[in-house]
Amino acid sequence: METKRNFSAKREAIYKVISSTNTHPSAEWIYDQLRQEIPDLSLGTVYRNLSVFKQNGKIKSLGVFNGQERFDYDTSPHSHFVCECCYEIIDIPGGVSFFERNTYRYIERECGVHVEGHSIVFFGKCKKCIIKDQR
Amino acid sequence: METKRNFSAKREAIYKVISSTNTHPSAEWIYDQLRQEIPDLSLGTVYRNLSVFKQNGKIKSLGVFNGQERFDYDTSPHSHFVCECCYEIIDIPGGVSFFERNTYRYIERECGVHVEGHSIVFFGKCKKCIIKDQR
DNA sequence: ATGACTGCAAAGACTTTGCATCTTT
DNA sequence: AAAGATGCAAAGTCTTTGCAGTCAT
Numbered sequence: 001m002e003t004k005r006n007f008s009a010k011r012e013a014i015y016k017v018i019s020s021t022n023t024h025p026s027a028e029w030i031y032d033q034l035r036q037e038i039p040d041l042s043l044g045t046v047y048r049n050l051s052v053f054k055q056n057g058k059i060k061s062l063g064v065f066n067g068q069e070r071f072d073y074d075t076s077p078h079s080h081f082v083c084e085c086c087y088e089i090i091d092i093p094g095g096v097s098f099f100e101r102n103t104y105r106y107i108e109r110e111c112g113v114h115v116e117g118h119s120i121v122f123f124g125k126c127k128k129c130i131i132k133d134q135r
Numbered sequence: 136m137e138t139k140r141n142f143s144a145k146r147e148a149i150y151k152v153i154s155s156t157n158t159h160p161s162a163e164w165i166y167d168q169l170r171q172e173i174p175d176l177s178l179g180t181v182y183r184n185l186s187v188f189k190q191n192g193k194i195k196s197l198g199v200f201n202g203q204e205r206f207d208y209d210t211s212p213h214s215h216f217v218c219e220c221c222y223e224i225i226d227i228p229g230g231v232s233f234f235e236r237n238t239y240r241y242i243e244r245e246c247g248v249h250v251e252g253h254s255i256v257f258f259g260k261c262k263k264c265i266i267k268d269q270r
Numbered sequence: 271a272t273g274a275c276t277g278c279a280a281a282g283a284c285t286t287t288g289c290a291t292c293t294t295t
Numbered sequence: 296a297a298a299g300a301t302g303c304a305a306a307g308t309c310t311t312t313g314c315a316g317t318c319a320t
Contacts, residue, residue: 006299040302042302063198067284069285096238107227110227115216119258123252182311202284202308
């Protein structure tokens with residue numbers, strides 16, 4: 001059996017940042033959070049570890065918004081709201097995101113594909129941006 | 136009154152390409168389609184016109200997949216399937232994409248935001264890639 | 271003529287990667 | 296010591312943009 005190492009101080013730190021925020025961060029945001037604590041951290045390391053986490057299934061990519069890929073440590077099914085002004089991403093509480101299993105089957109039948117997941121994103125303007133624009 | 140020009144041979148050609156395909160193209164794909172017909176077309180022009188169409192509401196962005204922004208001339212509400220192997224994007228027939236108006240209201244109440252739209256994307260493997268992988 | 275559109279190439283933004291070095295086991 | 300992780304900087308990919316020239320009205 002291969003013994004996978006799967007530990008490093010920096011990896012832990014990166015995971016801690018992403019799993020302790022509800023900001024759905026980008027690589028750079030994580031990097032900025034850690035610079036003070038870990039001055040010799042490299043942005044490449046953040047990218048490499050995010051890639052590892054993604055493959056592990058420890059995090060999920062929410063897609064690219066405003067040019068940056070955004071991540072979520074909460075891999076349970078839920079949907080998101082993205083502000084088109086400031087690109088804040090927030091979780092939507094409740095079961096808005098769920099599809100019946102039948103929906104997957106329907107698509108598979110209808111399109112001849114195999115469905116493995118889905119993503120629901122609502123767009124609009126967040127509270128802060130609404131207020132900001134009223135001034 | 137301002138008189139908007141809103142015409143150019145190249146703009147028309149670009150719109151014709153995007154509106155005559157069901158591939159949900161990227162800028163580069165459109166460019167490649169037109170190179171033969173219009174040898175002096177520039178990729179920058181494709182990007183600029185796509186940006187115009189987006190602002191016009193003549194096309195919709197489906198988001199960034201595999202690093203490239205993909206577009207749809209069909210702006211009516213419908214959802215999509217994206218193959219995670221080859222990044223083919225196909226339309227899902229039927230009403231899979233609709234939310235009750237109440238859903239928007241629910242999110243607005245719950246999150247304090249203003250919802251303007253949404254996007255539903257299913258992920259998986261397309262027919263071609265399923266077959267390819269069986270060999 | 272005027273304002274809009276375009277080609278070209280440079281610049282921008284984000285992400286990936288090669289290689290030497292450092293860590294963990 | 297061996298395998299893996301990292302820093303650094305270069306390279307890669309996609310997109311935007313400045314400017315001079317072109318096109319439609």
